[in-house]
Amino acid sequence: MGDFDQDTLVAMLADTSEAPGAVAAVQYHGLVSLLDGLPPTVSDIAELSGLSPDEVEDGTRALIDAGRIELDGDRVVGVGGLTLNTTGHALSLPNAQMHTWCALDAVGIPAALGLTATVETRCPHCGARIVVHVADGGATAAGPVTLFCPTGPCDNVRTDFCSAANLFCSPIHVSDWRAEHPSRSGEDLDLAATVDLGHAMWGRYQHARDEAETSG
Ligand SMILES: [Zn+2]
Known part of the structure; x- marks a missing residue:
């Protein structure tokens, strides 16, 4: 792999350790729900994560700005790389x-x-x-x-x-x-x-x- 810096790339694409809890929660619960075939709503993610709907909304908006989520109406249909589209x-x-x-x-x-x-x-x-x-x-x-x-x-x-x-x-x-x-x-x-x-x-x-x- 030469001088390829895997750590930097992972930090750029995936690391949410410095992101607000809501961003990490939307990514995690969104991806796991999609794997189960269930595109979750904001309120589903709020319920799964224990965060408030407002916090989940904020996390979702941050992910939209970063090109890390796809929505269809109020449902998450793509996140973390996985998509129903x-x-x-x-x-x-x-x-x-x-x-x-x-x-x-x-x-x-x-x-x-x-x-x-x-x-x-x-x-x-x-x-x-x-x-x-x-x-x-x-x-x-x-x-x-x-x-x-x-x-x-x-x-x-x-x-x-x-x-x-x-x-x-x-x-x-x-x-x-x-x-x-x-x-x-x-x-x-x-x-x-x-x-x-x-x-x-x-x-x-x-x-x-x-x-x-x-x-x-
Ligand atoms: Zn070829």
């Missing part, structure tokens, strides 16, 4: 067909949460169909699939990061794509490195889920 990255879970904002989300979320999943996407350079199988916290694919992981400025996660965080059929096609998009800065990550980054970004959700299950 159709995108170029399909995520098949045992009980649900979902999509994600980018290829890192599609591989990283099920890997970090220990879910069995199939990811389908397309190489942005040649259009080849790419299938990744996720199980037991790891991922496999038929060829040398490679993630272009953007490292440029990120004011809005969905437009600045997710729009270019794609899986390619090979490192060669990442290089070819880079030559055509010289303004994009980023790192090439092989599938194992993509999975590692996913664990670093979403592992805290698995931890929180384990604790919730332990405490009943």
